Amino acid sequence: MKLLNITLLIVQRVFEFFGGISQYIAQTIASLRFIKLIYKPIPTDVFIVTYPRSCTTWMQMIIYQLISNGDLEFNHIGEKIPFFERIPFSNIRLKGLPNPRIFKTHLPYDKIPKGKCKYIYIMRNGMDVVLSYYHFYKSYLKYHNNFDAFFKKFLDGKLQSKSWFNHVLGWYKVKENENVLFLHYEDLKNNFDATIVKISNFLGIELNKDKLKIVKQNSEFDFMKNYEEKFDHANEILLTMGIKPKNFLRKGTSDYGKIEFDDKKIQLFEKKMDEIFKSKTIAKI
Numbered sequence: 500m501k502l503l504n505i506t507l508l509i510v511q512r513v514f515e516f517f518g519g520i521s522q523y524i525a526q527t528i529a530s531l532r533f534i535k536l537i538y539k540p541i542p543t544d545v546f547i548v549t550y551p552r553s554c555t556t557w558m559q560m561i562i563y564q565l566i567s568n569g570d571l572e573f574n575h576i577g578e579k580i581p582f583f584e585r586i587p588f589s590n591i592r593l594k595g596l597p598n599p600r601i602f603k604t605h606l607p608y609d610k611i612p613k614g615k616c617k618y619i620y621i622m623r624n625g626m627d628v629v630l631s632y633y634h635f636y637k638s639y640l641k642y643h644n645n646f647d648a649f650f651k652k653f654l655d656g657k658l659q660s661k662s663w664f665n666h667v668l669g670w671y672k673v674k675e676n677e678n679v680l681f682l683h684y685e686d687l688k689n690n691f692d693a694t695i696v697k698i699s700n701f702l703g704i705e706l707n708k709d710k711l712k713i714v715k716q717n718s719e720f721d722f723m724k725n726y727e728e729k730f731d732h733a734n735e736i737l738l739t740m741g742i743k744p745k746n747f748l749r750k751g752t753s754d755y756g757k758i759e760f761d762d763k764k765i766q767l768f769e770k771k772m773d774e775i776f777k778s779k780t781i782a783k784i
């Protein structure tokens with residue numbers, strides 16, 4: 500293992516040296532080294548897992564509010580709950596993290612490090628995800644194509660995070676594992692208190708009425724929107740690239756996906772769900 504790690508590090512440095520497109524290969528190697536060789540799971544670790552735009556940030560805030568009893572003294576939520584796969588490109592060091600270590604990640608089940616740690620997976624209505632992701636791509640990744648083209652890429656699993664359908668399915672299959680809590684964004688929206696109780700029980704965090712009130716207050720959409728810079732970690736970088744910030748927390752609602760979809764898109768979407776999920780119960784929409 501040690502030899503493999505050193506070899507990969509050397510290869511990574513060579514690619515870094517050449518810059519340009521090689522930089523991308525160097526980053527891929529750095530990621531692989533981190534996920535497969537450097538990170539070692541411990542039982543107290545917690546992963547917040549989502550396909551992008553499914554409520555990762557909201558869950559980061561909820562869990563941080565739960566464990567800190569309402570602390571707001573942070574510049575960015577990523578300082579408290581770091582983005583796992585980006586750790587090798589950040590100034591965060593595993594050794595410097597407090598216990599329990601809580602991470603956010605978009606890794607699919609087959610790629611996530613396995614261990615006795617806990618995984619909270621959040622699924623969001625796929626049609627809401629595709630719209631939210633489209634707006635994210637346009638605002639943050641300078642995507643210039645129209646929604647039809649983006650929608651096709653989403654169905655074909657050709658976006659940065661690959662297939663939403665496979666991502667959901669992979670995690671759905673293990674939802675009964677005792678160290679997995681599978682939740683829906685829509686449950687948080689419609690049944691906040693009961694969902695917080697479930698999360699607290701799963702994580703073994705003590706909850707009382709006062710704490711629940713603080714968590715609810717501090718993780719409400721409007722409250723978080725007011726402090727958007729604490730959540731939009733790309734803010735600084737994006738500003739220097741001339742990309743319009745303040746678009747990370749957009750609407751925070753459910754089901755508008757269906758409203759903005761025409762019948763043909765709804766049919767295509769449902770056909771894809773039938774094809775991959777092979778079950779009506781997963782979709783729950």
Ligand code: PPS
Pocket residue numbers: 549550551552553554555556557627630631632634635718719720721723747748749750751752
């Ligand atoms: S990312 O980029 O993957 O980290 O995005 P992610 O945080 O997973 O998802 C962003 C969407 O979650 C909405 N959001 C919320 N909804 C309700 N309440 C709260 N507090 C909240 N915080 C974030 C956010 O607005 C994005 O959804 P859209 O539909 O784009 O508004």
